[in-house]
Amino acid sequence: MSSDSESLSDDDQMSSSKATGINGHPNGFKADSSPLSEDDDMPLKQQTLPPRRNLKRKKSSYADSSSEDDMPLASSPAKQSNSATIAMPGAAAATTVPTSMLPKSQRLAKMEESDDEEVVKKPQKKKPARKKVKKEDSSSEDDEPIAVSKASARKRKVKEESDVDYSSDEQKPMVSKKQVPKKAKKELPETPVPKAKANGKAKAKDKDGAEEEGKGKGKKKKKKEEEEEEVYRWWEAGDANGDGSAKWQTLEHNGVIFPPPYESLPSHVKMKYDGKDVSLPPESEEVAGFYGALIESDHAKDATFNKNFFNDWMGVLKKYPPLNGLKITSFDKCDFRPMFDYFESEKAKKKAMTSAEKKELKKAKDEMEAKYITCLLDGRKEKVGNFRVEPPGLFRGRGEHPKKGSLKHRVRPDDIILNIGKDAPIPVPNMPGKWKSIQHDNTVTWLATWTENINQSHKYVFLAAGSSLKGQSDMMKFEKARELKSHVDRIRANYSGDLRSKVMAERQRATAMYFIDKLALRAGNEKGEDEADTVGCCSLRCEHVTLESPNFIIFDFLGKDSIRYYNRVTVDAQIFKNIRIFKENKVDDDSLFDRVTTASLNKHLNSEMKGLTAKVFRTYNASATFQRLLDESDLEGATLQEKLNAYNKANRMVAILCNHQRSVPKTHDQSMEKMRQKYKGLKYDRMKLRYGLFGVDSKYKKMDKYKEDESDIDDDWIVEYEEQAKEKEIEKAEKKFVKENEKLAEDDVKPQPASILQERIKAIEDEFKRLAKERGKTTAAVKGNKTPEKLMESIDKLTERIKSFKLQMVDRDEGKEVALGTSKINYLDPRITASWCKIHEVPIEKLFSKTLQVKFPWAMEVDTEWKF
Known part of the structure; x- marks a missing residue:
């Protein structure tokens, strides 16, 4: 499959099982037909405005003004403004960190400047033993607060973590849930350390203080921690104002990475015109494929989108006409479904790849992009943001854009201007061609720029959101608002x-x-x-x-x-x-x-x-x-x-x-239904715990705290739920078995026999047979001979979790028409969130993804007294 087809999002490529109509559309949509109205399905704030009326407005009869003095005189002279301009206060004070968090050299300097006659003690060679603190019992790592890193003059280890979404903290039903052992962690006296992963190995210190990692999954963690990066704390360096004309002194980077060239489709995959196969040259086939991948999406149901695509495609066909001499003149006679079916089959093949194959592909991709990810800015390594040039395709636009469906041309080196230091080597593009020009402008922060062909807008490559230049810009913006x-x-x-x-x-x-x-x-x-x-x-x-x-x-x-x-x-x-x-x-x-x-x-x-x-x-x-x-x-x-x-x-x-509205996500109803099922699943787990408690001692049936039943769970739902749970457990066991054998194959070890899998499946089936026998009874068997106290503790925890999950459901539903991310990224001072989290003891990762934490490192160190 071509790489350009792969660039299309999954949202725009829906599976096809319908009968083929005109152009391959299941509904036989025509280009000259009016677009389907979506107003009925859209919230009021997203509905399209009616067409403008060019009519004379009748003069409204309002109450006459009490005074004609309010009528302005257009010819009156402009008034001179007497407002004073006050200089912007410095941003450094807002983010000043405690002396204890400064690098050693800066701490010593501050001590020497002070009038206190304190003696600076030399560090002891042997550090006191650190206490081991047991990790708090938690069902999710989301509850772990981010550690405030101690400033250091030397290079520090940076651990990469995935973004955290509190609403997606899925847990399996009780019928197969295994307790994950908690790991101990080491705690530094001044700087807290992020808690270890639940499935990782605990770190241990050897005699020299070196960290030793456990085996297994700890290897990946070790590999990441070995990749040391210098963390530049620009907000402590005294240059956070960023108001100088020169933004940098030296700049070295490797340019941008271009998408791979188009690969022609297999000879048996051809679009049809008036029922006949069309042999297209690669240039025309590529553009046809852009549309073919979208025939099941809402874009292909839009008349403007179809019209613009066909007009631009006809321009390409004039230069690169069909090889078999067919003349394409009508959009309605074009059938792109063979292309769509091929793209879908390729997507299915990609999903079916083994984890080892996916890892190999990712490894190759990472190796190819490695040199583009960072640049050298004033001798420091900084991450680059959007270093990938967008591949060609069809312009989607936002809302009712008049150019949606137009062809976005492939960007080439001779379209791009590079900005780089005078003494830096000029990078070589990864496709044939020479850069449009090279400049050395240190008053701007972009690394590359070009003009796209749709709206003639300028595209730029900047440093990543967490870079010093972007951070200074963000901080100045919020300080200006303050x-x-x-x-x-x-x-x-x-x-x-x-x-x-x-x-x-x-x-x-x-x-x-x-x-x-x-x-x-x-x-x-x-x-x-x-x-x-x-x-x-x-x-x-x-x-x-x-x-x-x-x-x-x-x-x-x-x-x-x-x-x-x-x-x-x-x-x-x-x-x-x-x-x-x-x-x-x-x-x-x-x-x-x-x-x-x-x-x-x-x-x-x-x-x-x-x-x-x-x-x-x-x-x-x-x-x-x-x-x-x-x-x-x-x-x-x-x-x-x-x-x-x-x-x-x-x-x-x-x-x-701020009118940051959005249309209700297409998957919202499906997502809410999943949450409702999970909510019922949690109540099912609570019911089983209650019945287990009653089985241990029937006296608990009379206690008000435990006699309240789960009224919204009936027998029919329980049967269906347990059947679905059994299927999921069997599927999970099969996937685990396949992965285990793949790992054994990688290590040249004989794979496990199929009988092992059959034994596991039989154990699952036996467990669910036992659950089926308990239906309709008010007592249940308890695994592990748990005491009533343990069961009551588990019931109380699950009751709280049910309440919490119900609040998550309410929060998800209320936010379905509002885009929270836009204001959080662009308009809300991140220090408000950081301070609020410290005041109310809320882990910052519950509200800020890893991306936002990297984007706003300067905001994470404010104290509880900070206010906007």
């Missing part, structure tokens, strides 16, 4: 006064600032005819704003990414009056703020506070609101899940404020 706290009252007073200005431009600007401040609207920019019709505050048209007496304004427009913004808000009387004035003698297509542009608005904001833009207002309001909502939550005595729900609720409120 600085606005000192100016916001004055700025609000200024624009409130301008709401009655005699100058139309000033009155419009003040009204726009009111919306940006109070509703967190984006500023917005003018769009061309070939771009999606999305607007922001400054580019609102009269059709987007409706007045409703006495003081309501209804906003209805497509915002960023074509997400519908619909909001009915109560406004001040003067704002209502201003909008009425701005709309007079205008039609729906006319601009509401015809005297204001994004550039002029930001220029005015900069005069109010240096560096202030409309986006800073958005960041400030999001973070300030988030801090307030978290502070208002009463979490005394709350469980961990209740704390997480309170945090996510505050996050949702901010996401709604």
